[in-house]
Each structure stands twice: as structure tokens, then as C-alpha cells.
Amino acid sequence: MLIYLLRRFGLACWVALCVSILTFALLHFSIDPAIAMAGEDATSEDIELIRIAYGYDRPVWIQFGEWFLRAIQGDFGVSPYFGLPVQDLILDRMPVTFTLGALSIVFALGFGIPLGVLAAIYPNTWIDRVSLSVGVFGQAIPNFWFSLLLMIIFAVQLQWLPVSGSDSIWSYVLPTIVLGTNAIPPIMRLTRTGMLDTLSADYIRTAWAKGLPPHIVFFKHALRNAIIPVVAVASIQAAHLLGGSIVVESVFALHGLGMLAYESILRSDIPTMQAVILIFSAFFIGFSALSDVLNAYFDPRIRVQ
Numbered sequence: 001m002l003i004y005l006l007r008r009f010g011l012a013c014w015v016a017l018c019v020s021i022l023t024f025a026l027l028h029f030s031i032d033p034a035i036a037m038a039g040e041d042a043t044s045e046d047i048e049l050i051r052i053a054y055g056y057d058r059p060v061w062i063q064f065g066e067w068f069l070r071a072i073q074g075d076f077g078v079s080p081y082f083g084l085p086v087q088d089l090i091l092d093r094m095p096v097t098f099t100l101g102a103l104s105i106v107f108a109l110g111f112g113i114p115l116g117v118l119a120a121i122y123p124n125t126w127i128d129r130v131s132l133s134v135g136v137f138g139q140a141i142p143n144f145w146f147s148l149l150l151m152i153i154f155a156v157q158l159q160w161l162p163v164s165g166s167d168s169i170w171s172y173v174l175p176t177i178v179l180g181t182n183a184i185p186p187i188m189r190l191t192r193t194g195m196l197d198t199l200s201a202d203y204i205r206t207a208w209a210k211g212l213p214p215h216i217v218f219f220k221h222a223l224r225n226a227i228i229p230v231v232a233v234a235s236i237q238a239a240h241l242l243g244g245s246i247v248v249e250s251v252f253a254l255h256g257l258g259m260l261a262y263e264s265i266l267r268s269d270i271p272t273m274q275a276v277i278l279i280f281s282a283f284f285i286g287f288s289a290l291s292d293v294l295n296a297y298f299d300p301r302i303r304v305q
Contacts (some may be wrong), residue, residue: 012289013201019281022070022201024064027270032056036268037080043195067274076275083269086275089260094279096166096256099244100179100249103172107180108187108241109234115165115184115229117223118197135185143178147251150174164253179245183237190233194226239287242280 018290034051035042042050051057055066070077076086111134119131155163162171191241198204199222207217209262242257249258 007261008289008292011191015285016278017280019285020066020068023277024067027274028060028063031186031270032270033270035272042129045177055151071119071275071278074291076278077271079264079269079272081264081269081272086271090257090275090279091262093255093257096254096301097242097245097249097258100172100245100254100256101238102177104179104241105183105234105238107176108237111231112179112184112187113191113227113230117189117195117218119192120195120226121218123196131188135188138181138183139185140179143182143247144251146181147174147178150177151251158185166254171254172184172253175245175248175254178248179241183241186233186237187230190230191226194229195222198222210219232294233285235291235294239284242283 032047033054033055034047036207037050037054055063067077074087074118076090079083079086079089082089115131115134119128124129135245151163151174154161161173162168165171204217204222207221212221245256245258247258248254249256250262253259257279259271263269264276291295
């Protein structure tokens, strides 16, 4: 197991390095940092002075090396728009995104697993079709449209919930529903498939033959084994939720990392963009590695691959 963990950790570090290189190169080749910092009214002399002052006149690989060495120490530079250290901005916004992501994955698991179980217990019935329809709805509906729809109904017309902001826990209800609905389909489908496979196993037929109550057969024996891959895929969905919060945070004016990414893109704030993209990539890489570890823990056959 230790060798497997070390191999996965090394792979995660290699992916993180590749992502940081691509991010740095794409941003610097698509946007001139000196022009972005100087503004629209700057002269060519002003731009050149900024380029020299911040070291943008040096080769890109040297700039990347210096930035990467600072980044792994937690120093992402200073935001030219906010005028604050980027790491301070990230630490200030991160709790909002983490709270939204945690609530969303709990919401997705709370609805996806029961729907998958019911669909497997009653296959090819109206319950199964309703569960599958919910999955199709969650996968097909755009986040921005669903956000506006919930906002109009529950915040504007009924006035049950806040329209925007992050002042109270009630401000997270609508964003949680939007993000969580996106994660329900894969969790529901995987639970349904796992339950169908498990319910046809020999030990389940033995449990029925012993006269065990249905709730014992379904939840103690069948779901206990069918839920194993769901635990792993939930970690991947958590990474998607954290990375996919940009649109939702922008619509609901939640000042998290997604909103920070949106603001930095609008203002061509390259240091902040680099840091936020790296953080989101680290989320995905970390949760992907966690998914591999969970799979290896629950299924020892994976460790020898």
C-alpha cells in the first residue's frame, strides 16, 4: 500500500507541475502582463518601464522558475488590481468556496444515493424513470439558468431566501442546490448500477432465502457493497464542484475563489489568475488522488496494478 501511495503522490506532483507550466505559458503568451498592468492610457515608454521593473523582459522560463519557487512557498505575488498579496486574497476567499463545496456534495449524496437505491429496488417502474429523469435534468440544465430561475422564485417572488451575498448560512441554500444538482446524476447512476449488480449476487439470494427483512437485505448487505465506488466518485465530484463554482459564485455574488477568478479575468490580473487556476488544479489533482487511494483501500486488487 505504501508503494502505491508513493507512486500516486509522485504522479500528482508531476501533473501539478505540468499544469503550472501550461498555465503560466498560456497566460503570458495570450496577455502581455506589462500592458495589462499599465492600463489602456499608458504610453509605450510606461509599458517598457513596467516590463523592466517587474522582470517581464526576461525569458519566460526564467520568469516561470522564479514564480514557481515562490509559489511552492505560498508567495503568489501582489495583485495589481486589488493591491494586496495574492495569497491573502485566496485565504480570505477560500472559506466561502469550501463551505459551498462541502454543502453541495452533502446535498448531492443526500439525494443521489437514495434515488439510485430506489431506482435499483424498483427497476423499470415509474420510480426508476423518475430517478433517471432527475439525473438527466441535473446533467442537462445550465448552472447560470438554474441559478436565475431559483433566484426569481425563492428570493424575488416568495422572498424566502436572500438574493445574494454570504452573510448567513441561508445565503448558501440556493447556490448549494444549483451545484449539488449537477453532481447528483453520476452519483445516482453509479449507485443504481452497483445496487443492480449486488442484488443479483448469490449472497443476496442467500439472505432472501434466510428470511431476512427487506431493509436488512437492501441496506445492510446490498448497499454496503454497492456504495464503495460511490465513495470514490464523490471525491471527484467534490473537485468538480469546487472548480465549477465560478459561474454560481458570480451569479449569487458569493465572494469566494470562483468570484475572485471571475474578477481577475475581467481585470487581466495575471498573478491572481495564475494562483487561482493553480489552486483549482490542486483541488482536482488532490481529490483525484484521494479517489485512487479510496479505491485501493476498498479494493486491494488495484494496489498491484
